[in-house]
Amino acid sequence: MYLLIDEKLASNKIQELGIDVSPEEVEAAIEKIKKDNNLTDEDLKTSLKKQGLTYESYRENIKSELERIRLISLEVRSKIIIEEEEIKEYYEKHKDEFTSKERIHLAAIILTRGNPSNQDETISLHREAEEIILRLKEGEDFGELAKKFSQGPGAQDGGDLGFFNTSELDPKLLNVIRELPEGGISKPIIRTSIIQIIKVVEKQERRVKPLNEVRGAIYGILFRERVNNRYASWIKALREKAYIKILF
Incomplete structure (x- = not known):
């Protein structure tokens, strides 16, 4: 029920503020949807038919959605200010989210033992x-030797x-390569x-992004987060001011 009320309130506010979306803007939005989803005109019409929609009703839905977006931008988004102190506070409290993991770039020459129990082969x-x-x-190149001798993954890419x-x-393996510098090669x-x-190609230490x-x-x-909270408060305020008669 609240959803129907909210849609009606939004529609009334759109009319009150004179918000309008031109046919060209609607068509541009539809073209973007088609492009983003790799849809042809026929693909779109087929999809709409499966949903029981005509192209005209779809255009009206897009128009209404664009009007609501414009309303939210006008009534909600434009009034939101994020202070630098808030950004700093969030950063300090959520540093784990902005910490990159320790990574290492490896190359390998892998020799396969067909029969591990065969002593001569070993x-x-x-x-x-x-x-x-x-x-x-x-001084021979690791990549070239990998291409020649390696039987493991990445052999043709120099290991x-x-x-x-x-x-x-x-x-x-980690115990071995931790001791190697960049460019170092294991026994x-x-x-x-x-x-x-x-071969250790590159090391990237764990670091907190600045x-x-x-x-x-x-x-x-x-x-x-602020948009969602402010929109909820804004709709609540509209509900409190509005008188809507619901017929069952």
Whole structure:
């Protein structure tokens, strides 16, 4: 029932303030909806038909929605002021929201052990890993060696594995790479079925983003919250002033 009352109150206020939306604005809004949803004219008409709507009734709905948006902007949004102190206070209370996780960019050369119980294969693979390490120490490019020898993911991209949150990594692997600087390369890491040679491409420490980086985001959060609260108060005030007879 309140929804019907609120729609009627909003409609009356729109008329009282002389708010109007032109046919061109309605068409522009519909074109934007089509573009955002990759819809053709036929797609839109088919969708409307499934909802039991004609194109004209849809246009009227869009017009009404645009008028309500304009009303809210006039009566609510334009009267909202977010002070710098409020932004700072929110930032101090919600720093966890603006803290980036510790991340690390890795590349790997992975040698696969077809039969881990085969001692000869294991010795051969260890020897191959040591030869790769030696070539790296002599200055050969990690990416090129990964393309040539790696049998793991990202081999054709020079062994690039991308960024990982450190919390996602296996503790054994994390213990090894934490000791490496950017550009550092691990000794062969022996696993059950593989041998890994890891390169630390880049490290990103956990950091709190400065206020200047997140001021806009905080403003948006506070503004939306204030709009919702102010709109509820505004509608409540209209209800108290209005006399609406509801027929059942």
